[in-house]
Amino acid sequence: MELIEERVDDGIVDDDGHHAGRPVLGRPERDELAEPAAEVFDVAGLSAFYGDFRAVRDVTLSIREHEITALIGPSGCGKTTFLRCLNRLNDLIEDARVQGQVRYHGVDLYDPRVDPVEVRRRIGMVFQKPNPFPKSIYDNVAFGPRIAGFDGDLEELVEGSLRRAALWDEVKDKLKGSALALSGGQQQRLCIARAIATRPDVILMDEPCSALDPIATQRIEDLMRELIEDYTIIIVTHNMQQAARVSDRTAFFTVEVDEASGQRTGVVVEVDQTYAIFTNPSDERTEAYVTGRFG
């Protein structure tokens, strides 16, 4: 299934500058990529609004394939809003809209012809609180593929997804048992397995460990490092040490307060290699935040 239904390229460019007939466009096979770290997302001048309220302003950054990108910053800086723009999850909120451009493997994600359901299949999300369905472990993982009309070997897909999420050994004897009987850490890995089962390209994670104990947190962090062999991960975290431990690149967001209106808007301050952000950041606002001198 393609993001946009395939058409014959007639060379016509429509009013929005979209190539009307352009056939689009899965992600390229990895060995076809010219660059070792290709861009998955290319975001330019992105602002996100809830009604009149502008939550983030003018975000420009790129996300590289097979890397973990961490989004850090104080509360209200718009990092979760930005994350939700990357798989059009904000579409589900009334009055939410975006300006600017999110290109996903070169495709404008907000092109009206793009199917948001397909977007969310390719770009999965793991939330702060583990949210398994009140179903069996097996059915949780099988849910997405079934809806998508998966016609392969479902048992193999479920087992493979649970193995990839480092959960198989713990649940293989109770696949028919309720997912809600699992521990918090296991539930979160189940949610990762559920996301993997739809064979995504990108996994978005919104504070995936904030409800977990340190040991469960470490398992998720280890898992993330394993998963980037196959996926691209973007994680929002309030835990700066977690960003330092797991991510390759870090984007620091902060809040700007408009003096006249008092309105608070999130902006990106700096995006760099995680090592640089935590040893020698370029912007003094980043320095102040990561060293705890903020505010």
Place this chain on the structure above:
Amino acid sequence: MPRAHFHQELERLEHELAALGDLAATAVRSATRAVTDHDEVLARSVIAGDDDLDRLYLDLDSGVIALLALQAPVAADLRLVSVILHSSLHLERVGDQAVNVAKILRVTRDLPANPTIVQQIGEMGDIVVEMLLTAMEALRARSLELCLRLPTMDDPVDRLNRNMHFEVAKLAGDPKALDWGMHMNLASRALERVGDNAVDIAEQVSFLLTGEFREFTDASHPGGVAADGD
């Protein structure tokens, strides 16, 4: 959100490092003067005073380990912690070199001294003490400009140290004078090392300020500033 306790502790360690720098500079000044002025009381005070340097060094070392373990410093804080760790070790070594110089007085007091060499030892001591103070001031003032003065200040020290061999060689005809001279060559060598330690500290401060570590001098590449040096 501001990490008050952590930053107070980091400030305390930086003050301790400054105190260690003062002690080390004083030890070198006193040791040099003890040799040039035949002052045995001063020499004994340098040797006894080294325990204070060592205590301060150990306290800094454990303070740094605790900060790394408990506070996970990053960015400029992390660089400052690293600078404190490295610089305290350099200063502890400076203290040991001062002791080495002070001990030379004990084995040379009954031997004939050569005024030219004594004057050179005094001159080297003055310069390396000034180098230490400059490096420590560079840290206090966060001054890259002061850091960059250190390699130039080190040049005459290296020249005097090299010249010391020739001055001592001139004493070859008189076994007792030569015995004295060879000990002065050791003192010269110790002071030259102190100068290098001061340059090392300035390199650390430069890292703190710029985020990039670079050696000001590189003895393994002739033609560099350190071609004369160690």
